[in-house]
Amino acid sequence: MSVLRIMRPENATALLDRHRGLFNRSPMQRTTALAVPAGMAGVAIFAVWWLALSFSQIWSGLSSLVKFIALMFPPSTGGHLDLLLKAMGETLAIAFLGTLVATVLAFPVSFFAASNTSPHPIIRFFVRRVLDTIRSVDALIWALVFVGVVGLGPFAGILAIAVSDTGALGKLFSEAIESTDERGRESVLASGGTSFLAVRFGLLPQVLPIIAGQILYFFESNVRSATIIGIVGAGGIGLQLSEQIRTYDFDQVAFAVIMILITVAIIDYISGKLRFAIIGRRVETQT
Amino acid sequence: MPSSLPIVSQTRLEVLVGDYQREVARRRRQSLLVLAILAVLIVLAARFGEVNLRNLVDNISNFTSYFSRIIPKLSVAHFGADVSDWYWNLTGWLKLLLDTVLIAYLGTLIGAGGAFVMSFLAAANLAPSNALRWIIKRVFEFCRTVPDLVFALMFVSAFGLGPFAGILSISIHTFGTLGKLFTEAVENIDMKPVEGVRSTGSRFVEIARFGVLPQVMATFASYTLLRFEINVRSGSVVGMVGAGGIGQDLFVAIRKFYYTDVSAILLMIIVCVAVIDLITEQIRHRLSGLERTR
Numbered sequence: 001m002s003v004l005r006i007m008r009p010e011n012a013t014a015l016l017d018r019h020r021g022l023f024n025r026s027p028m029q030r031t032t033a034l035a036v037p038a039g040m041a042g043v044a045i046f047a048v049w050w051l052a053l054s055f056s057q058i059w060s061g062l063s064s065l066v067k068f069i070a071l072m073f074p075p076s077t078g079g080h081l082d083l084l085l086k087a088m089g090e091t092l093a094i095a096f097l098g099t100l101v102a103t104v105l106a107f108p109v110s111f112f113a114a115s116n117t118s119p120h121p122i123i124r125f126f127v128r129r130v131l132d133t134i135r136s137v138d139a140l141i142w143a144l145v146f147v148g149v150v151g152l153g154p155f156a157g158i159l160a161i162a163v164s165d166t167g168a169l170g171k172l173f174s175e176a177i178e179s180t181d182e183r184g185r186e187s188v189l190a191s192g193g194t195s196f197l198a199v200r201f202g203l204l205p206q207v208l209p210i211i212a213g214q215i216l217y218f219f220e221s222n223v224r225s226a227t228i229i230g231i232v233g234a235g236g237i238g239l240q241l242s243e244q245i246r247t248y249d250f251d252q253v254a255f256a257v258i259m260i261l262i263t264v265a266i267i268d269y270i271s272g273k274l275r276f277a278i279i280g281r282r283v284e285t286q287t
Numbered sequence: 288m289p290s291s292l293p294i295v296s297q298t299r300l301e302v303l304v305g306d307y308q309r310e311v312a313r314r315r316r317q318s319l320l321v322l323a324i325l326a327v328l329i330v331l332a333a334r335f336g337e338v339n340l341r342n343l344v345d346n347i348s349n350f351t352s353y354f355s356r357i358i359p360k361l362s363v364a365h366f367g368a369d370v371s372d373w374y375w376n377l378t379g380w381l382k383l384l385l386d387t388v389l390i391a392y393l394g395t396l397i398g399a400g401g402a403f404v405m406s407f408l409a410a411a412n413l414a415p416s417n418a419l420r421w422i423i424k425r426v427f428e429f430c431r432t433v434p435d436l437v438f439a440l441m442f443v444s445a446f447g448l449g450p451f452a453g454i455l456s457i458s459i460h461t462f463g464t465l466g467k468l469f470t471e472a473v474e475n476i477d478m479k480p481v482e483g484v485r486s487t488g489s490r491f492v493e494i495a496r497f498g499v500l501p502q503v504m505a506t507f508a509s510y511t512l513l514r515f516e517i518n519v520r521s522g523s524v525v526g527m528v529g530a531g532g533i534g535q536d537l538f539v540a541i542r543k544f545y546y547t548d549v550s551a552i553l554l555m556i557i558v559c560v561a562v563i564d565l566i567t568e569q570i571r572h573r574l575s576g577l578e579r580t581r
Binding site: 231 | 325328331332333335336337338339342343346347350385386389392396428429432433434437440441442444445447449450451454520521523524527528531537538542553556561
């Protein structure tokens with residue numbers, strides 16, 4: 001127990017001297033430590049002024065918000081549970097088919113966007129820019145466009161999710177392809193395989209578990225986004241939800257939101273299990 | 288040394304090949320089962336989703352002609368005049384775009400601030416009370432699962448049209464998503480500094496400040512910047528329901544078929560998001576560099 005030493009004051013100063021750098025920060029560091037929060041606060045103040053936010057508006061809004069919340073209890077179906085269930089089914093169908101079509105479209109494209117499998121850098125650059133552009137337009141805007149093409153209904157929602165996710169999945173898939181180990185393909189090529197066989201047996205086994213995980217993740221997030229694209233008429237529970245908010249039927253809003261929460265929780269649970277099963281098994285066979 | 292190459296006997300080889308073929312057959316059965324389940328799901332979903340391929344094929348010309356219509360007519364001869372014609376409302380749109388960016392900024396700031404405080408209380412390795420931790424985690428979940436547009440619609444009803452509804456709905460959604468990410472970051476820290484600070488008799492706030500914060504600051508900042516970029520994108524969407532920003536104009540342009548306006552506004556949003564993307568990516572790279580040297 002005698003190991004514990006009592007530090008004498010002169011030792012403490014010596015210790016401090018040895019580690020000056022940790023305690024005395026350079027003027028540069030001090031200024032940034034002050035300037036960054038000050039700059040952020042400055043932008044925030046400018047934003048409040050520019051957007052003309054007034055506190056009286058906030059107070060009156062808060063009181064009506066409290067009223068809305070009081071109206072939410074008890075949640076009620078408003079007598080059309082069947083409609084709500086059908087809308088929820090539509091939402092799931094939109095998310096499922098949207099993700100599926102996006103996967104089918106993005107998978108081949110991603111090989112052209114990945115640096116190690118793309119036939120030419122120019123093709124790669126072009127494909128990437130197209131994917132970026134598709135990705136930067138929100139699914140809701142695609143939904144508006146497709147409502148104009150195929151009319152109101154869930155089909156427009158499926159197409160919207162499919163297109164906007166093709167951009168995102170194409171990028172993620174191509175990154176997964178780029179991060180693969182080249183030796184798998186090289187060994188297939190060395191044993192006389194064609195480049196197609198090299199991709200099939202040397203590359204696909206490496207990327208499939210990653211891709212499967214990403215698809216499941218996107219399915220989860222699409223269930224969430226499919227709940228809102230109904231607001232512009234593209235099917236699903238969003239249509240009911242926006243109607244109920246507009247007509248101040250907040251007990252029904254609460255019911256629909258609870259339905260969404262439960263459905264999302266179930267989907268998350270299932271896809272979590274599936275992801276574990278896929279990735280767990282593959283990792284096992286690899287080692 | 289060629290003699291060291293083992294030669295497999297015929298009987299052993301047959302056993303091996305048999306095993307291999309059984310394994311392949313098992314896998315094949317498994318894949319077929321998965322495919323069958325997928326097929327059933329597809330048929331079910333197509334029913335529910337009112338998939339109508341004929342409708343799509345019949346109207347796909349609408350889709351392509353839509354794009355040809357939103358592309359402005361630019362000629363080399365009077366290029367400048369054409370562009371200024373296309374962007375006839377440039378100053379108005381720029382102001383709205385700034386609105387959107389500021390809405391996203393304030394929403395991110397408020398949401399990240401709330402998530403920052405709550406994440407220390409929700410992390411399993413720090414939480415002072417398990418009940419509180421459970422409640423905060425459920426609140427995070429609620430905030431990120433309810434779509435931000437639903438919040439926006441409600442807030443537009445409560446606060447009236449305008450940016451405040453947008454800020455609030457974005458900050459709630461940000462609170463939920465960043466809360467989860469921040470909590471996970473805090474849960475992954477090295478506990479030794481925390482024990483060191485705790486052994487000096489510090490309180491919770493001091494432990495968080497000196498034991499935890501230096502470890503997670505860079506990660507927090509990086510997640511927040513990423514979220515800011517996402518929020519600029521969704522800020523342009525919540526505008527569609529009247530929650531301020533450029534979304535309202537975009538919505539009107541799409542609904543009223545002001546084709547060239549659609550492309551003009553979309554292009555502005557895309558460029559703006561790309562610029563913010565570039566800037567935040569630079570800062571994030573620098574931050575992750577900082578973290579590595581620590």
